[in-house]
Amino acid sequence: MTVSKEVIETILDRILLTPVKLYALMVSQRPNHTLIEIELDQLDHPYGSVSLLECEQVSRKLNEELEKISPDLNYTLKVSSAGAERKLVIPEDLDRFRGIPVRLVYKVEGSGNKEGIFKILDRKGGKIILEPFSKRKSAASKKKEVNLELKDILKGNLYVSI
Structure with missing residues (x-):
């Protein structure tokens, strides 16, 4: 059966x-x-x-x-x-997990694929606004916003820093 x-x-x-x-x-x-x-x-x-x-x-x-x-x-x-470092469902989870660190793999024109850890700040249409994530407090003052096209995000997962 x-x-x-x-x-x-x-x-x-x-x-x-x-x-x-x-x-x-x-x-x-x-x-x-x-x-x-x-x-x-x-x-x-x-x-x-x-x-x-x-x-x-x-x-x-x-x-x-x-x-x-x-x-x-x-x-x-x-x-x-599903786990604390679960795979993200894109684009839905980009709104849900705003403000939480995520690891993203994305395409960069002429450079191939890159990977980074970011906090999601906002999503506007086909773009996502991110802030590079660092555990070090001194790096906080140097952070710049990163704008990515949703179509360039290949995959992502939640990132839990210890």
Whole structure:
């Protein structure tokens, strides 16, 4: 017996309560076994981190629903937070994580790809306004705004500095 990704998404739509939402779902079917991996997002947390309790609640409710529809299903369920250094969904996350350090890989005309750590200041149309991020306090006075075209951003993730 197997269960489809669509069926699991439908169940999650019913059981996830705002501010917790689905970030990623992976379903791997193997003979006689299914691996279900769920990553959650917490819309009220500055970094989107989900608590262990929230993961437990989703896991328990999903287990109950899967038992109802497919009691013979042999599966492993992993429910976790999307993570503090999660991949960004661009451009949506650029608004959501304003003021938080992000690592971006972007195209520079004639120079290839560059990588940098920035704080998101604003987004206006197809441009994003950034401030270079530095852990050193002395560097704060030298910071200049950086303007990038959204189309030039290749990928990004949240950056947690320690």
